[in-house]
């Protein structure tokens with residue numbers, strides 16, 4: 013369980029986030045929603061210990077320690093290294109943690125995950141030879157290979173066109189159900205938040221409010237087709253629209 017207690021973050025002396033309190037239950041997805049510039053990336057940068065903050069970030073009640081807990085961050089642009097082929101990109105995280113080597117079990121894990129995500133046929137291609145949907149699958153494979161305690165997905169569909177997006181959403185839903193990782197998904201889309209989030213954390217002017225997803229009891233892959241979906245989406249849109257004014 014990931015817990016943020018009274019988390020406040022300043023950048024260049026400007027207060028970006030103030031007194032954020034949030035508990036992210038194990039093996040569930042919390043969607044962090046907010047418009048551009050509100051502080052979503054700032055929040056995950058703090059969780060990754062990349063920027064300083066005040067307050068506490070805890071894993072199972074103890075200070076989050078990246079030497080003990082693994083966080084996998086899938087960035088908006090997928091973060092693949094252009095000079096490595098797909099297979100090397102996917103293996104890279106494990107190799108770095110294992111003195112530049114891949115043992116037999118790890119090599120098998122990489123292969124299993126490549127198969128599961130439909131990557132086997134493209135594993136010798138380079139990132140510039142891939143479509144957006146393929147790049148996303150590679151980035152997810154790279155993250156899952158690390159067997160992370162925490163998965164951070166930063167706007168996972170923003171780089172994909174509408175045609176690919178729905179397939180990518182279904183694939184991600186399947187993988188999240190399989191891997192059961194504690195997941196934080198950053199999005200500006202309420203629609204995505206309702207599909208993916210077991211709970212929603214709505215960021216607004218410097219702070220955030222936790223909301224239970226009214227569709228929590230519905231299987232995520234069936235939420236979009238639920239008769240209540242449009243009404244719930246419209247209600248939440250009405251509620252948050254006033255909150256989403258960046259000063």
Ligand SMILES: Nc1ncnc2c1ncn2[C@@H]1O[C@H](COP(=O)(O)OP(=O)(O)OP(=O)(O)O)[C@@H](O)[C@H]1O
Nearest residue numbers: 023024028046047048049050051052053054055200
């Ligand atoms: N490196 C930085 N130094 C100083 N201020 C920064 C830095 N990065 C972001 N900020 C400021 O922090 C605030 C929040 O930015 P952040 O990138 O976290 O927002 P966001 O919600 O992720 O936006 P987007 O959806 O556009 O990615 C903005 O006012 C931004 O100008």
